[in-house]
Amino acid sequence: AAGVIQSPRHLIKEKRETATLKCYPIPRHDTVYWYQQGPGQDPQFLISFYEKMQSDKGSIPDRFSAQQFSDYHSELNMSSLELGDSALYFCASSGAGRSSYEQYFGPGTRLTVT
Amino acid sequence: AQKVTQAQTEISVVEKEDVTLDCVYETRDTTYYLFWYKQPPSGELVFLIRRNSFDEQNEISGRYSWNFQKSTSSFNFTITASQVVDSAVYFCALSEALYNFNKFYFGSGTKLNVKP
Numbered sequence: 001a002a003g004v005i006q007s008p009r010h011l012i013k014e015k016r017e018t019a020t021l022k023c024y025p026i027p028r029h030d031t032v033y034w035y036q037q038g039p040g041q042d043p044q045f046l047i048s049f050y051e052k053m054q055s056d057k058g059s060i061p062d063r064f065s066a067q068q069f070s071d072y073h074s075e076l077n078m079s080s081l082e083l084g085d086s087a088l089y090f091c092a093s094s095g096a097g098r099s100s101y102e103q104y105f106g107p108g109t110r111l112t113v114t
Numbered sequence: 115a116q117k118v119t120q121a122q123t124e125i126s127v128v129e130k131e132d133v134t135l136d137c138v139y140e141t142r143d144t145t146y147y148l149f150w151y152k153q154p155p156s157g158e159l160v161f162l163i164r165r166n167s168f169d170e171q172n173e174i175s176g177r178y179s180w181n182f183q184k185s186t187s188s189f190n191f192t193i194t195a196s197q198v199v200d201s202a203v204y205f206c207a208l209s210e211a212l213y214n215f216n217k218f219y220f221g222s223g224t225k226l227n228v229k230p
Contacts, residue, residue: 033217042205042220043159056217088157092218103209103218105151105159 002026004093004106012112013081021076021109025093031055032074033103034066035090043090049074081113117141118208120221127196128229135191135224137206143167148182148189149207149218159205165189196228 005024013019025032031050035043045058049068060066063081068074072093078085088110092103119138127133139148150162163173165182173180177194193200203223209216 035218042222043218044220045217048217058217090159102164105161107158110157 004091004104006089006091006106006109008109009107010110010112012114014114015081015083017081017113019078019081019111021078021089021091021111023074023076023091023093023106025072025074025091026104029093029095029104030072031094032068032072033092033094034060034074034076035092037088037090037108038084039087043088046076078111083113086111086113116221117219118206118221120204120206120224122224123222124225124227126227126229129198130195132192132194133196133226133228135193135204135206135226137189137191137221139187139189139206139208141187141208141210143210145210147209147216149209150180150189150191151205151207152202153205153223154202162191162204193226196226198228198230201226201228 004026007022011019023032033048034046036046037043046060047058047066048056052068063079066074066076088108090108091106094103117140122136125133146167148165152160152162163180170182170184179192181190189206203225205223206221207218209218
């Protein structure tokens with residue numbers, strides 16, 4: 001069965017650079033969630049999209065932005081990167097809103113900021 | 115306030131021992147979902163179980179079992195006859211059904227070390 005795809009899997013950037021993480025949800029899933037997991041921490045919710053509209057927002061820095069496209073894939077754009085942005089970024093997808101408890105997580109993108 | 119509490123930061127056991135990972139949650143919703151995920155050193159989140167708030171029946175899957183008690187807001191996870199391959203960080207998570215788009219609240223995780 002198709003799973004959530006995230007690219008790239010690993011990314012190394014320098015301070016003040018920008019990064020773009022991509023997420024391709026499971027086919028027919030219309031909701032995407034982004035989570036950030038710092039070293040030794042639990043995943044923290046950043047933002048979610050349903051039908052290309054932002055549906056919820058968590059502790060996402062103003063330097064970050066995200067969107068969901070017409071094909072339901074999502075991109076997380078991160079600017080002015082800081083050392084503290086080094087983390088594992090998970091994308092999850094689910095079906096229509098009411099079944100959003102069935103979230104499927106991607107393998108994650110490991111971002112290292114040097 | 116933390117919605118999901120995993121008080122055990124790290125547990126070390128010897129192979130073949132039984133181990134229980136504790137999870138206590140907090141919610142005002144009557145409908146919610148509880149999850150356990152395993153995160154091996156490679157980093158991916160491996161789904162183990164999902165439970166809804168109306169189903170308090172305990173579940174057993176091989177060496178894994180889960181004890182859900184609404185009266186104490188706990189959803190504990192037991193590994194019987196632990197193996198070295200069980201070594202990982204285990205996360206308990208909560209999803210509330212009040213809204214349609216339900217983010218997950220994760221506990222801080224319990225690192226399990228199983229020694230041969």
